[in-house]
Amino acid sequence: MEIHYENADTALGLVKSGDRVFVHGSAATPRFLLNKLLAKAGIIKNIELTCISTYGEIEWNRPKVINNGFFINSLFVSSNVREWVNGRNGNYVPVFLSEIPALFEEGLLRLDVAMVQVSPPDRHGYCTLGTSVDAALCATRMAPVVIAQVNPQMPRVMGDGIIHYSEFTAMVWEDSPLPEIDYSLEVDETAIKIGKNVASLIEDEATLQMGIGTIPDAVLQQLSGHKDLGVHTEMFSDGLVPLVEKGVITNEYKKVQPGRIVTSFILGTRKVYDFVNDNPFVNCMNVAFVNDSDVIRRNPKVVAINSAIEIDLTGQICADSIGTFQYSGIGGQMDFMRGASLSEGGKPIIAMPSITRTGISRIVPFLKPGAGVVTTRGHVHYIATEFGIVNLYGRNMEQRARLLISIAHPDHRAVLEQAYYERFRKLYAEVK
Structure with a gap:
């Protein structure tokens, strides 16, 4: 040849x-x-x-x-x-x-x-x-x-x-190294707290999907005591490798390709690139299959872990833009949020720090003008920050606002309380 x-x-x-x-x-x-x-x-x-x-x-x-x-x-x-x-x-x-x-x-x-x-x-x-x-x-x-x-x-x-x-x-x-990114280097005290909060929702034998970034890696660091987890995810990074090596991830209870990690792409350091090389435990598949919500829902206890740029008090999730500035994309967030919600025992989770690196609240009265809604308030379920977890599913608008304020950063709760009053309580007082 x-x-x-x-x-x-x-x-x-x-x-x-x-x-x-x-x-x-x-x-x-x-x-x-x-x-x-x-x-x-x-x-x-x-x-x-x-x-x-x-x-x-x-x-x-x-x-x-x-x-x-x-x-x-x-x-x-x-x-x-x-x-x-x-x-x-x-x-x-x-x-x-x-x-x-x-x-x-x-x-x-x-x-x-x-x-x-x-x-x-x-x-x-x-x-x-x-x-x-x-x-x-x-x-x-x-x-x-x-x-x-x-x-x-x-x-x-x-x-x-x-x-x-x-x-x-x-x-x-062309012989050249692949680009590398190590999300574990960015795991700080806030990420660890969020990781612990999210890990408390994950049951043994669950099927995991992780989005891109530090928070999913922080969650994985908290799962060493779990048993028989499976993975069906659009992407994964280094954080999965130790859990495979410890026998935490077995994929035994998945319904879609049991015994195999199913993914669409891999991004991390040389460690994970070496792990997937010639490894029949990992199947990298067409994203039309991996991210099909009808396929995702066949697995039991799907836990979808994704993040957001900001969320308003009614549960609208902006995950792709800062106002009109296009920061990332829709990606597979909605594919897996919907797939997890339809899975038996599934849990769709948005996990994020309560504030940005510059101290701006990610929980806001209203999304920025021009911001895109990636996950609608009809699809949202669990929201996790370093201050706790709330489940918005089945809650009315006022209840959602109260729950979100409870996991907002303390420095911003007064402003959010005022916005809550303006939107709900003041309106009711005027009606009366």
Whole structure:
């Protein structure tokens, strides 16, 4: 079996002006190819980059890139392109993570090129999409041109993302480390308190979903005394590995792929990348399957742990924007909030610090003007901060406000009490 590798310039010659180019995301972001493509600004024009969440250094903030026809259309906004997405040459598509493959399949986002990063071919010629199958699998099937960055440092991950090298239009060899992020370094006293509060809701034999960030990692640190937990999640990081090693995570009681961790992408440090490499205990799957609420609900006791930017006193969750500034995306929060609520014994949880790093309350009378509602007040259940846990489900608006004030930061409760009075008590007094 003889495999031919192109140099980057030759491979990227397949990208023509006016193309829509899918860019593989998370730890699998093909930074080498992407930066080489951006360097062609002015030579090729009117290129739309469609991506979910990219990581690592991306050389976009240059006049030739933003003034010569490179436009980013992001389906989930990450920090390295946040300013670009919020500028005049970028935008954001609000969409559930589970439905992104359908955008490609149905032609609403017709792809011309897909750029992916893969593990090297095995002796049979099969590569894998490595740490990120999510919507990349569908992108490789729908794009007529697929350019693969083949990286020997990309783990070989079992599941849906197994692709024969003959399906790639061009392959470029690039030996470079994957981007790493260690959420455990950001776990502070507040996160530990939240982690303990959330862990108190998790029963033995539950099936876990963790969102991105410090709080999910803090929760995992509190689960070493649990038994027979399962994992069905859109993503996971290093925090799961010790629980597998201790026998806490067994996946025995799951209904969907029992005995296996089911995920859509992996993001963390080399520790977790080494853990998933050639590991049949982990299946990385198409996000249309992983995040399908009908699939999620089949598992028992699904505990979905996600976070928020702010929540108003009626339970509306903003998790993707700061006012009109697009900070992240809808992602899979609603997929799993709904799936968990439909699961037998399931618990959808929003866990967040009561205040921001600058001391601003995350529990607010009203969301900021322009803020997006990711989880509606009809879908919200448990809210956890460092000051406790409340369950808003089945509660009326006034009851919700009282409960949320009880877990707000003490420095902000007086303002929230006044807002409560203005909205409810003053109104009733006027009616009387």
